Amino acid sequence: MVLPIDNPTKSFWIEGAESPLRNHRSTADLPKQTDVLIIGSGYTGASFAYWLQKFASNGASPDIVMLEARDVCGGATGRNGGQLRPHFYSRYRNWSTRFGADGALKVIQHEAAHLKAFDKLLKSEGIAKKVCFKLGETFDAAMSEEAWDRLKGEYELMKKDHGENGPIIGECRLIEDPKEAEEFTQMKGCIGAVVHPSGQVWPYKFVHALLEILLGTAKLNLQSHTPALEVSARDADGYITVTTPRGDIKAKTVVHATNRWAGHLLDEFQKLIHGGRGTIAAIKAPEGFIKNTGAQHWDAVINNYHLQLPPPYNTIIIGGAKPLTVHDPWQYINNDKEDEQFRGVPEFYAGWPKRDIVGWQGNDPADLEKKVEEGGVWSGVYSSSIDSFPFVGPVPRRDGMPRILGSTAHLAPLVLRELGIEYNTPEAAAIFPPLPDPFYATEQRIDSLQSVDAIKKFQDDVNDNLASSKKPFAAPYPQVVTD
Ligand SMILES: Cc1cc2nc3c(=O)[nH]c(=O)nc-3n(C[C@H](O)[C@H](O)[C@H](O)COP(=O)(O)OP(=O)(O)OC[C@H]3O[C@@H](n4cnc5c(N)ncnc54)[C@H](O)[C@@H]3O)c2cc1C
Known part of the structure; x- marks a missing residue:
């Protein structure tokens, strides 16, 4: 049983x-009853309510x-790397092996569509600048x-299956x-890149911003610091009861947008969704210094990824730190300790x-935006699904993420119809495009996993x-000092 801890590092x-x-x-007391009860106020919960x-x-x-x-939004969405980075080609080998060339393309097209959809949504709401999009x-x-x-192998394989100017691959270049x-990458020692x-x-x-829009319509009642402890079966009157430390609420439909913590309320996901821990930092940088978002890769395990925020912030957000943390993988694999920093x-x-940017013009060591413990460097827990895909849809036997906006857009009409x-x-x-097949939370998928x-x-x-940590590009790891 896992609920989010209440003292994570500050982001x-x-x-x-x-x-x-x-x-x-929204109200001092919880409402007694509602049509739809959403558990979780991250990107999934908020975008679902929006749709x-x-x-x-x-x-x-x-x-x-x-x-x-x-x-509000204190989970992974408040602690991540900020990259809206669909996998245009980089998982092609794995996905085409599992789902065939067309199946892989469908997953990729669904991810890629998020760029256009975000653009449309944010511009139509007039909030693109406000959210630094x-x-x-x-x-x-x-x-x-x-x-x-x-x-290059991933790129070439996708090109072979779909043609150099084929869908999606035609938008990639070497x-x-x-x-x-x-x-182009501004990365010292880079020997080639896919863009x-x-x-x-x-x-x-x-x-x-989404929640602010919804609260303006008075149809949303938002309650922070209120964990859902239990979700009942549907009663004879058609209601599901959700128990919280502040009282119970009856709902016609309950939507679990609880990410890594789903198994607390849904037993069948306890073995299927686990925690993994990432680390991110916010660094001060000269305006417009980083031209493109990107990632550095040394092998399939060791990487960093970064972006720079537009003015007035100009902050570089960097995540990964794998050249260092790879020496101690239990720090991030099956690990929920987001109240601790990585060593x-x-x-x-x-x-x-x-060390890594060509022509760095800022300080060395770089200045963090805030002190380490005040939000300069933080940990965050992401959900690691046992088959690497999200579970989207009605949970079987209980009538009742760049993947998330499209997944919640798929779900909203199902709930309205109900x-x-x-x-x-x-x-x-x-x-x-339609939700990719591997995302469906089918009975068969849940049982077999x-x-x-x-x-x-x-x-x-x-x-x-650990094998990667022995390679020459892994950074020296600081020794543990014991008295
Ligand atoms: C360090 C890190 C870096 C990442 N970098 C990127 C990136 O650059 N790009 C990218 O696309 N993705 C990234 N991700 C993944 C991305 O953040 C997640 O996929 C996304 O935020 C998930 O959104 P969500 O709403 O499903 O989950 P969350 O944002 O975790 O929201 C779930 C919410 O549910 C709440 N909750 C859980 N259980 C209960 C309960 N029982 N009762 C009440 N509330 C509950 C939690 O407190 C939480 O706020 C990263 C993740 C991490 C941790």
Whole structure:
């Protein structure tokens, strides 16, 4: 049983946004009853609530209560890397092996559609600037021959199956000349790169902006610091009861947007969804210094990824730190300790700009935006699904993520139909192709995954990571000092 801990490390996204909604409670007491109860106020919960209102015709939106265990959007969405970076080509080998060339393309097209849909949604709401949204290009920078062989291999395989100018692959390009690659990526020692469209956003501000819009309609009742402890079966009157420390609520429909913590309320997901821990830092940088978002790869395990926020912030957000943390993989595999920093990571990040960026013009070591413990460097827990895909849809036997906006756009009309509310598809939602097959939370998928030995899988991952830690590009790891 896992609920979010209440003392995670502080993140720049949350501290820097200074949102008045942070500890919002729409009413002093919880409503006794509602049409739709959403558990979780991250990107999934907020975008689902948004779609419910946009799809519902003639302003006939259902009443919604949203419960959040922490402060509003205090989970992964308030602690991530801010990259809207669809996998245009980089998982092609794995996905085409599992789902065939066309199946893989469908998954990729669904991810890629998020760029256009975000653009449409944010512009139509007039909040693109407020949430620091930007479209542009991103790169995978190969920092070793091993990485170049893999990245180029993924690109070539997709090109072979779909043609150089085929769907999606036609939007990717290779930079094969090392000098050009270093210049484009600004990464010292980069030997080649793959480039494709991408985006970036201040994720916490995005969620808070959506919620602000919804709260303005008075159809949403948002309750922070209110964990859902139990969800009952449906009673004879058609209601599901959700228990919280502040009282019970009866709902016609319950939506679990609880990410890594889903197994607390849904037993059948306990073995299927686990926690993994990431680390991110916010670094001060000269305005417009980083031209494109991107990632550095040394092998399939060791990487960093980064972006720079637009003015007035100009902050570099960097995540990964894998050249360092790879020495101790249990720090991030099957690990929920987001109240702790990773060993040596603040120093690693502070040294990164001078060490890795061509022509760094800022300080060395770099200045963090805030002190380490005040939001300069933080940990965050992401959900690690046993088969690497989200579970989207009605949970079987209980009538009742760049993947998330499209997944919630798929779900909203299903719920409205169940409630007997007429709906129309909003323009931004119409951009999405059908939900990819591997996302469906089918009975067969959930049952067959129960037998996967998660601990063995984690141990295999740890062994792979330890093998990477022996490679020459792994950074020296600080020694543990014991008295
Ligand atoms: C360090 C890190 C870096 C990442 N970088 C990127 C990136 O650059 N790009 C990208 O696309 N993705 C990234 N991700 C993944 C991305 O953040 C997630 O996929 C996304 O935020 C998930 O949104 P969500 O709403 O499903 O989950 P969350 O944002 O975690 O929301 C779930 C919410 O449910 C609440 N909750 C859970 N259980 C209960 C309960 N019982 N009662 C009440 N509330 C409950 C939680 O407190 C939480 O606020 C990263 C993740 C991490 C951790």
